[in-house]
Amino acid sequence: MACIYSSSVSSISAKLNFTSLSNHKPRFFCSLGGAVAEPKAVNATEPLLLNAARGKEVERPPVWLMRQAGSYQLLCEKHPSFRERSENVDLVVEISLQPWEVFKPDGVILFSDILTPLSGMNIPFDIVKGKGPIIFDPIRTAADVEKVREFTPDESVPYVGEALTILRKEVNNEAALLGFVGAPFTLASYVVEGGSSKHFSKIKRLAFSEPKVTFTAWFFTRYFKNSQAPWLNTFSTKLTRELKPFRFSTRGPRNLARRFQEFSLPYLKQIVDTVKRTHPNLPLILYASGSGGLIERLPLTGVDVVSLDWTVDMAEGRKRLGPNVAVQGNVDPGVLFGSKEFITERIKDTVRKAGKGKHILNLGHGIVVGTPEENVAHFFEVAKGLRY
Amino acid sequence: MACIYSSSVSSISAKLNFTSLSNHKPRFFCSLGGAVAEPKAVNATEPLLLNAARGKEVERPPVWLMRQAGSYQLLCEKHPSFRERSENVDLVVEISLQPWEVFKPDGVILFSDILTPLSGMNIPFDIVKGKGPIIFDPIRTAADVEKVREFTPDESVPYVGEALTILRKEVNNEAALLGFVGAPFTLASYVVEGGSSKHFSKIKRLAFSEPKVTFTAWFFTRYFKNSQAPWLNTFSTKLTRELKPFRFSTRGPRNLARRFQEFSLPYLKQIVDTVKRTHPNLPLILYASGSGGLIERLPLTGVDVVSLDWTVDMAEGRKRLGPNVAVQGNVDPGVLFGSKEFITERIKDTVRKAGKGKHILNLGHGIVVGTPEENVAHFFEVAKGLRY
Numbered sequence: 094m095a096c097i098y099s100s101s102v103s104s105i106s107a108k109l110n111f112t113s114l115s116n117h118k119p120r121f122f123c124s125l126g127g128a129v130a131e132p133k134a135v136n137a138t139e140p141l142l143l144n145a146a147r148g149k150e151v152e153r154p155p156v157w158l159m160r161q162a163g164s165y166q167l168l169c170e171k172h173p174s175f176r177e178r179s180e181n182v183d184l185v186v187e188i189s190l191q192p193w194e195v196f197k198p199d200g201v202i203l204f205s206d207i208l209t210p211l212s213g214m215n216i217p218f219d220i221v222k223g224k225g226p227i228i229f230d231p232i233r234t235a236a237d238v239e240k241v242r243e244f245t246p247d248e249s250v251p252y253v254g255e256a257l258t259i260l261r262k263e264v265n266n267e268a269a270l271l272g273f274v275g276a277p278f279t280l281a282s283y284v285v286e287g288g289s290s291k292h293f294s295k296i297k298r299l300a301f302s303e304p305k306v307t308f309t310a311w312f313f314t315r316y317f318k319n320s321q322a323p324w325l326n327t328f329s330t331k332l333t334r335e336l337k338p339f340r341f342s343t344r345g346p347r348n349l350a351r352r353f354q355e356f357s358l359p360y361l362k363q364i365v366d367t368v369k370r371t372h373p374n375l376p377l378i379l380y381a382s383g384s385g386g387l388i389e390r391l392p393l394t395g396v397d398v399v400s401l402d403w404t405v406d407m408a409e410g411r412k413r414l415g416p417n418v419a420v421q422g423n424v425d426p427g428v429l430f431g432s433k434e435f436i437t438e439r440i441k442d443t444v445r446k447a448g449k450g451k452h453i454l455n456l457g458h459g460i461v462v463g464t465p466e467e468n469v470a471h472f473f474e475v476a477k478g479l480r481y
Numbered sequence: 482m483a484c485i486y487s488s489s490v491s492s493i494s495a496k497l498n499f500t501s502l503s504n505h506k507p508r509f510f511c512s513l514g515g516a517v518a519e520p521k522a523v524n525a526t527e528p529l530l531l532n533a534a535r536g537k538e539v540e541r542p543p544v545w546l547m548r549q550a551g552s553y554q555l556l557c558e559k560h561p562s563f564r565e566r567s568e569n570v571d572l573v574v575e576i577s578l579q580p581w582e583v584f585k586p587d588g589v590i591l592f593s594d595i596l597t598p599l600s601g602m603n604i605p606f607d608i609v610k611g612k613g614p615i616i617f618d619p620i621r622t623a624a625d626v627e628k629v630r631e632f633t634p635d636e637s638v639p640y641v642g643e644a645l646t647i648l649r650k651e652v653n654n655e656a657a658l659l660g661f662v663g664a665p666f667t668l669a670s671y672v673v674e675g676g677s678s679k680h681f682s683k684i685k686r687l688a689f690s691e692p693k694v695t696f697t698a699w700f701f702t703r704y705f706k707n708s709q710a711p712w713l714n715t716f717s718t719k720l721t722r723e724l725k726p727f728r729f730s731t732r733g734p735r736n737l738a739r740r741f742q743e744f745s746l747p748y749l750k751q752i753v754d755t756v757k758r759t760h761p762n763l764p765l766i767l768y769a770s771g772s773g774g775l776i777e778r779l780p781l782t783g784v785d786v787v788s789l790d791w792t793v794d795m796a797e798g799r800k801r802l803g804p805n806v807a808v809q810g811n812v813d814p815g816v817l818f819g820s821k822e823f824i825t826e827r828i829k830d831t832v833r834k835a836g837k838g839k840h841i842l843n844l845g846h847g848i849v850v851g852t853p854e855e856n857v858a859h860f861f862e863v864a865k866g867l868r869y
Contacts, residue, residue, distance in 0.1 A: 297816070385775070409774065427681060427686075431690055432690050
């Protein structure tokens with residue numbers, strides 16, 4: 094599976110203590126996930142999540158959590174640098190496997206960050222505890238753009254491929270392996286704003302200004318598109334070579350219908366098309382938080398699965414998406430603070446509303462810091478006990 | 482007009498510098514606005530905004546901005562306490578009139594805060610520069626609730642009525658006068674969480690837990706409902722006595738369809754019903770930021786106008802609302818960082834998509850700190866020059 098994400102912590106859940114990262118607000122997630130086209134790819138042991146994403150008959154909805162994690166906090170204390178945790182193969186593997194070892198979800202997602210590619214693009218950044226991401230030299234002019242280096246994944250982020258290879262062996266086809274990348278507009282927003290932003294006024298100033306500056310904004314978007322496509326292909330090759338999947342994301346709560354149409358949709362579609370040309374059977378998931386007003390447009394990207402945020406009623410979301418795309422989501426992460434009876438009831442309600450098949454059960458947002466671990470365990474237990 | 486709001490700064494725009502308040506994140510806004518039923522109420526000089534809210538024929542959409550303000554920053558330096566600015570009659574009047582004097586909008590909104598009623602409910606709070614609202618003793622148990630005093634508007638917040646009376650004379654029927662209050666669940670969220678919150682895990686823990694605690698949460702909600710209704714009535718009486726309108730709000734970006742159905746809709750509906758019994762012609766506006774997935778449900782509250790946030794395409798929002806309710810909004814506040822040509826084009830696009838009549842032009846969120854003042858002036862100039 095492949096995903097496009099926009100949060101630095103989007104690949105791992107923070108079921109115990111995620112305080113150090115809690116200020117880094119996730120944005121518009123697009124997840125592109127997929128698996129192999131090779132002859133032997135689809136077999137009896139194919140992970141449930143892949144089958145559901147492909148619309149095949151399954152006995153229950155597969156389940157995983159966005160930002161799922163195990164004993165993450167302990168690891169944060171030992172390795173306080175987020176970049177170290179997300180760029181060191183051993184740590185990436187360890188963190189990615191934590192939830193797998195504890196909860197056996199149907200999907201194991203690579204621990205990474207949407208900003209990870211920036212390290213290979215001459216855009217220095219850090220992710221600071223309590224502050225979130227910081228881009229040291231925000232890119233706001235054509236001259237700034239000139240300094241940006243073309244992204245070559247194998248050279249710049251070799252640990253990603255290496256970690257995927259190890260994870261593939263560890264998970265051993267018992268679950269789907271998911272990767273993820275941030276979508277073009279999301280990354281452009283970070284590098285223009287200089288980090289997280291509430292109103293995105295700097296990138297909007299560029300995007301909504303006179304043609305010359307607008308061109309600069311567009312150039313960014315294209316630039317990131319061109320950088321992401323090869324990365325996603327590297328990811329995809331790694332995943333498909335290993336007969337495994339991947340995930341991908343963009344910024345959304347701030348994505349007006351029209352802005353989505355202009356600045357996100359065309360590039361997402363190009364990325365999906367590019368990946369599908371070489372990896373036609375790699376399911377792609379798109380997560381767009383805050384996209385309640387855009388639901389009908391999301392399948393136009395060509396993804397296989399649209400992940401709904403929790404503000405949308407699953408029955409209405411399922412209907413608005415149409416029958417050709419699978420759906421992921423969308424239990425309110427706040428439900429995991431409720432009673433076990435309440436959690437059970439909401440899981441069943443969501444699964445019932447999503448309908449039989451083409452549904453990957455998940456939260457409608459990343460798991461929240463402070464969520465009781467026993468409730469996460471209960472969530473997985475109930476979900477895995479369901480049968481259509 | 483009457484509005485229900487959830488932001489401390491929701492009644493005033495921050496077109497120049499709103500830094501001191503920028504960290505106080507607005508939530509789910511519901512605006513209930515209205516005007517008089519008295520025989521002489523509807524006359525030739527009736528403000529455009531009232532006529533549009535009532536579905537009467539108008540030559541152009543009326544226009545005002547959420548959080549509109551004039552030289553607010555200068556005033557903030559002189560009076561650094563937000564509570565002083567929002568609770569002192571002279572300051573409330575001065576701030577409320579600033580945008581009126583500069584831009585002559587079709588609506589003048591009372592400068593106030595959704596937390597204002599707390600001062601009369603024995604719930605001590607402050608709004609701290611750079612931090613937002615702080616509730617000193619968050620309410621989380623039934624015992625805490627016992628300490629909450631019934632809210633008597635005339636005794637606790639007399640400055641609100643006094644300011645409205647002065648504003649009424651100053652505006653002199655040339656524009657609609659708007660008041661606003663926070664909706665029950667919004668206020669409950671603040672007092673339970675202790676201030677602004679990202680995930681609302683504390684109130685969700687209460688709301689989603691075993692019956693006993695759930696009852697507590699429900700009691701809160703009812704409590705606030707009961708406190709808001711009389712306030713809104715006081716507001717309404719003041720406004721209608723002066724032949725003028727009002728506005729009202731609740732929390733939304735975090736309002737899942739189902740939570741809205743359970744925790745917001747019934748109370749909002751009761752409030753609307755209560756106000757309408759005594760002030761049947763007072764138009765009520767509901768603003769629910771982040772409600773792209775809930776649009777069809779918003780008119781069920783019984784309000785006259787639904788304010789759409791900027792993530793929704795106006796044509797789709799208008800269609801999803803149905804023909805019986807007026808619509809407010811919803812230009813992206815980021816557009817005001819763009820070129821004048823771009824601003825003009827987006828205004829026209831929004832007005833065209835909203836259709837003729839039953840539309841109040843506004844942003845789809847409060848105006849953003851740092852918005853160029855000349856662009857705000859341009860926004861009003863273009864909007865007021867439009868004709869259907």
